[in-house]
Amino acid sequence: MTACIAPHCSRDLRDHEEAASQLICDPCVHRMRAQLAAIPAALIVLRDGSMQRERTGDAGRTGTREAPLPCRMDTLNLVGPAASGTVHDPHGDQTGQRPLAGVLADWTRLVCEERHLPWPHRHRPEDLAGFLASHLGWASTQGWISEFADELGSLMRQVRGIARVEVRTRAISRPCPRCQMMTLSRTDHDAYTRCSNCGTAWTVAELNADAAERSAA
Ligand SMILES: [Zn+2]
Numbered sequence: 001m002t003a004c005i006a007p008h009c010s011r012d013l014r015d016h017e018e019a020a021s022q023l024i025c026d027p028c029v030h031r032m033r034a035q036l037a038a039i040p041a042a043l044i045v046l047r048d049g050s051m052q053r054e055r056t057g058d059a060g061r062t063g064t065r066e067a068p069l070p071c072r073m074d075t076l077n078l079v080g081p082a083a084s085g086t087v088h089d090p091h092g093d094q095t096g097q098r099p100l101a102g103v104l105a106d107w108t109r110l111v112c113e114e115r116h117l118p119w120p121h122r123h124r125p126e127d128l129a130g131f132l133a134s135h136l137g138w139a140s141t142q143g144w145i146s147e148f149a150d151e152l153g154s155l156m157r158q159v160r161g162i163a164r165v166e167v168r169t170r171a172i173s174r175p176c177p178r179c180q181m182m183t184l185s186r187t188d189h190d191a192y193t194r195c196s197n198c199g200t201a202w203t204v205a206e207l208n209a210d211a212a213e214r215s216a217a
């Protein structure tokens with residue numbers, strides 16, 4: 001038995017996970033998928049927050065009754081642009097939270113290089129989060145997945161601390177049309193119902209068509 005290599009998880013990998021060459025367990029893949037799916041909503045809240053604070057600051061009034069918001073720098077850091085020529089930092093020499101855009105761009109760059117893919121046509125941070133989610137099944141078989149899980153986890157803890165975005169993921173109680181497992185779930189703000197087992201994504205129409213086929217069979 002091999003254990004999941006994600007940080008803070010020591011769950012033994014199941015047979016189907018090992019057969020798929022996964023190095024992390026399905027629940028960890030699922031958590032990462034939910035974290036990536038939460039990024040678009042988080043960005044809306046963070047950008048809105050940092051803009052409001054900038055406007056407040058620009059008013060140029062002294063003696064404002066509002067206490068300065070302590071997280072402003074954090075917010076700006078987090079939603080700020082990726083430093084150009086960012087070097088991936090596997091040994092954690094950098095201090096502080098790197099901008100969300102930079103973190104996503106680094107992992108996207110790695111996936112593109114290793115899979116020989118062109119840089120995604122759409123490359124806003126929310127697009128890169130979707131891109132990374134779509135390659136998560138493959139990424140879960142790569143040795144660096146624990147580092148990715150770790151970095152994504154700490155990024156989302158920062159985001160949640162500032163934005164207090166609560167994004168729910170709920171299980172969908174029907175089998176996955178592809179792998180037949182009961183591993184479908186839907187996350188708020190995500191247009192797709194996703195299977196944490198086989199990594200497929202389905203629209204409501206596709207799921208309904210599958211259910212109709214099943215009941216006809
Ligand atoms: Zn795990």
Ligand SMILES: [Zn+2]
Nearest residue numbers: 176179195198
């Ligand atoms: Zn599936």
